[in-house]
Amino acid sequence: MRAQCLEMSIPNGSTYRIYLSRGLLDGVGEKTASLVAGRKALIVSDANVAPHYLERVCGSFARGGFEVAHEVVAAGEASKCLENASRLWDACARCGLGRDGVVVALGGGVVGDLAGFVAATWLRGVACVQVPTTLLAMVDSSIGGKTALDIDAGKNLVGAFAQPVLVACDFETLATLPEAEWANGFAEIAKSAVIEGGGFYEWLAAHAEGLRGRDYTVVQGAVARSLVFKGRVVAADEREGGVRECLNYGHTFAHALEAAAGLGTVSHGRAVAEGMRFAARLGTEAAGVTESFVAQQAALLDALGLRALDAAWPADELFARMAFDKKARGGMLRFVFATAPGIWQTMTVDADLVKIHLILWEQGVG
Numbered sequence: 251m252r253a254q255c256l257e258m259s260i261p262n263g264s265t266y267r268i269y270l271s272r273g274l275l276d277g278v279g280e281k282t283a284s285l286v287a288g289r290k291a292l293i294v295s296d297a298n299v300a301p302h303y304l305e306r307v308c309g310s311f312a313r314g315g316f317e318v319a320h321e322v323v324a325a326g327e328a329s330k331c332l333e334n335a336s337r338l339w340d341a342c343a344r345c346g347l348g349r350d351g352v353v354v355a356l357g358g359g360v361v362g363d364l365a366g367f368v369a370a371t372w373l374r375g376v377a378c379v380q381v382p383t384t385l386l387a388m389v390d391s392s393i394g395g396k397t398a399l400d401i402d403a404g405k406n407l408v409g410a411f412a413q414p415v416l417v418a419c420d421f422e423t424l425a426t427l428p429e430a431e432w433a434n435g436f437a438e439i440a441k442s443a444v445i446e447g448g449g450f451y452e453w454l455a456a457h458a459e460g461l462r463g464r465d466y467t468v469v470q471g472a473v474a475r476s477l478v479f480k481g482r483v484v485a486a487d488e489r490e491g492g493v494r495e496c497l498n499y500g501h502t503f504a505h506a507l508e509a510a511a512g513l514g515t516v517s518h519g520r521a522v523a524e525g526m527r528f529a530a531r532l533g534t535e536a537a538g539v540t541e542s543f544v545a546q547q548a549a550l551l552d553a554l555g556l557r558a559l560d561a562a563w564p565a566d567e568l569f570a571r572m573a574f575d576k577k578a579r580g581g582m583l584r585f586v587f588a589t590a591p592g593i594w595q596t597m598t599v600d601a602d603l604v605k606i607h608l609i610l611w612e613q614g615v616g
């Protein structure tokens with residue numbers, strides 16, 4: 251595997267590097283030292299990740315000349331909360347982290363969103379370095395600048411846009427990633443390939459087995475292609491006013507399913523894959539999607555081990571959840587449809603048609 255460095259440029263002027271390699275944990279501190287003026291760093295991790303990697307990252311920042319503090323939060327979505335943000339702000343205060351300091355997120359998307367939010371809000375914004383340790387965080391949450399907390403009213407409702415100053419994807423960290431977490435990354439990679447089309451889609455169709463089998467050269471290829479894709483989308487539309495909506499492909503259904511099934515019952519990746527299948531089938535009536543594309547996409551998802559779900563949840567409950575989703579406008583439901591790899595559109599769909607397809611899905615014939 252060769253080391254790669256991608257450059258992310260946002261029209262607002264921010265530019266940052268995304269490093270892809272093995273062994274990056276030991277050099278991330280030195281790399282950061284050339285990007286920030288201050289020498290105080292707060293490293294945030296979670297209880298599953300910290301025992302494996304925190305010491306190495308702390309050592310790397312110490313070698314970079316930083317005075318290092320660290321905080322470890324509980325693993326899991328519940329940690330993306332105001333209480334933890336408050337605890338981390340207190341930690342910033344204790345270690346005297348000034349405007350020129352840096353907050354480092356070492357973990358999956360939960361730590362990335364939490365630490366990113368704290369960096370975006372401490373002293374109205376300090377530098378953030380993302381060190382993603384899940385495949386999902388590598389391909390999705392560590393870049394793009396969205397940070398978020400969950401509150402009782404819903405997931406990701408409080409947040410800020412703030413781009414990191416550096417992202418370091420160290421593939422060595424994936425060695426300890428639990429089996430079930432890989433599917434979440436696979437689904438986002440499949441979504442990106444379907445929306446991007448062209449070379450990415452063909453490459454993934456040809457390398458799906460290698461990715462599923464954890465061939466690290468293929469894993470790096472998939473991460474790099476996903477990042478280039480997401481980088482281009484975010485550069486065109488940082489704040490989701492237009493083209494960034496394409497990243498929601500499969501997600502309207504997925505969010506409803508995850509909520510209806512109960513947190514953790516259906517993984518995000520399986521839910522997104524099911525959402526892509528649902529959007530394709532709904533699209534045959536709503537958006538001119540062909541049966542051949544429905545089958546083509548299903549074959550890709552199958553090859554990645556993202557099989558169709560064999561349990562259904564009540565159509566009326568899913569519909570009610572979708573109607574509450576932020577993408578529902580004026581009694582119509584808004585979906586992203588792909589009609590072929592690389593060709594997508596957003597459309598509002600009549601609620602009755604969505605209900606019919608949810609009933610078909612529930613009956614297992616959709």
Ligand SMILES: NC(=O)c1ccc[n+]([C@@H]2O[C@H](COP(=O)([O-])OP(=O)(O)OC[C@H]3O[C@@H](n4cnc5c(N)ncnc54)[C@H](O)[C@@H]3O)[C@@H](O)[C@H]2O)c1
Pocket residue numbers: 296297298299302325326327330357358359360361363383384386387390391392393394395396397398406423424425426427428431434
């Ligand atoms: N900001 C964005 O643009 C964006 C995009 C997508 C998702 N997200 C957010 O990301 C979160 C999901 O991210 P995730 O799937 O990475 O979940 P996560 O951070 O909860 O990580 C999943 C699990 O794997 C463990 N883990 C992580 N890396 C590990 C490693 N290398 N070895 C051993 N265990 C490890 C974690 O402790 C956790 O138990 C959600 O909160 C979602 O809202 C944000």
